[in-house]
Amino acid sequence: MHARVLIRPKAGILDPQGEAVQRALPALGFEGVANVHIGRLVELDVEDVSQLEPMCEKLLANPLVEDYEIVLADS
Amino acid sequence: MKFGVLRFPGSCDEVDALYAARRVGDAELLWHGERDLRGVDAIVVPGGFSYGDYLRAGAIARFSPAMESVIAFAQDGGVVLGICNGFQVLCEARLLPGALLPNANLRFTFRQVDLDIVEPNTAFTCACGSEGVGGNGSAMRLSIPAKHSWGRYYADEPTLASMQEHGQVVLRYAPGENFNGSLDDIAGVRNEQGNVFGLMPHPEHAVDELTGSTDGLCIFASMRMAVEGARV
Numbered sequence: 001m002h003a004r005v006l007i008r009p010k011a012g013i014l015d016p017q018g019e020a021v022q023r024a025l026p027a028l029g030f031e032g033v034a035n036v037h038i039g040r041l042v043e044l045d046v047e048d049v050s051q052l053e054p055m056c057e058k059l060l061a062n063p064l065v066e067d068y069e070i071v072l073a074d075s
Numbered sequence: 076m077k078f079g080v081l082r083f084p085g086s087c088d089e090v091d092a093l094y095a096a097r098r099v100g101d102a103e104l105l106w107h108g109e110r111d112l113r114g115v116d117a118i119v120v121p122g123g124f125s126y127g128d129y130l131r132a133g134a135i136a137r138f139s140p141a142m143e144s145v146i147a148f149a150q151d152g153g154v155v156l157g158i159c160n161g162f163q164v165l166c167e168a169r170l171l172p173g174a175l176l177p178n179a180n181l182r183f184t185f186r187q188v189d190l191d192i193v194e195p196n197t198a199f200t201c202a203c204g205s206e207g208v209g210g211n212g213s214a215m216r217l218s219i220p221a222k223h224s225w226g227r228y229y230a231d232e233p234t235l236a237s238m239q240e241h242g243q244v245v246l247r248y249a250p251g252e253n254f255n256g257s258l259d260d261i262a263g264v265r266n267e268q269g270n271v272f273g274l275m276p277h278p279e280h281a282v283d284e285l286t287g288s289t290d291g292l293c294i295f296a297s298m299r300m301a302v303e304g305a306r307v
Binding site: 009013014016017020059060062064065 | 130131134135138167173174176177178179180181227229230231256
């Protein structure tokens, strides 16, 4: 099974990368942009889908500061 | 009294840490792939870019064979210091509360910083401010270098409240010195038991007048006092 894990900073934690991009977009003429956040994408093939969540908790994300979302390719 | 200094692929400050430790005791390097801690009395997890900082700083080093032994050593009351990347590794290992995030200025920053000692009676600061070996003679303020791009300390509110209640905030950036955006100016924290400590600035780079400050030496001297006090 192909899976994508989307990892992003938890809400409320300062995201300076997101802020920098949000400031840059209007300078390029793109107006009306808000809530820009920068995260990471992990793509992987797994035999046992039930292992994805423990993988995220243990290694792929740091649950203290990051939220993660598991997206299965066939769903 | 012997220090063990871990060496990971991508470490770069382990030799300075080794030499700093040797100013107050014996010290040897411990390879990340070895579980045997060779009977050392205290551990230093050094700065650098362990495992290339892949995924997140410290995230992969935290699972190395040597770190498995360090976690057991710490849980058994052993004295453990994490510097910069070592601090990140100890947070990832959950030996210390909170996490390190990218600097608020999004830049790698290298500068001398002033740190206020909030907790002077810890296993990592008890020799600071004294005239003894490694003591800096007076002030409860240390001047040591910091160099990192991923040093913004963060802990959620309940964690921070618990840390303050238990005296776990050991060092703060002095007023105007918090260049990385750390929460509450926090520069160094210890665990609730008090035997594990991490900080982003580099005491091992401030142990000789040649480089402008010897204030970092008291961190290592404190560890020696703590270990030898525990042994008596």
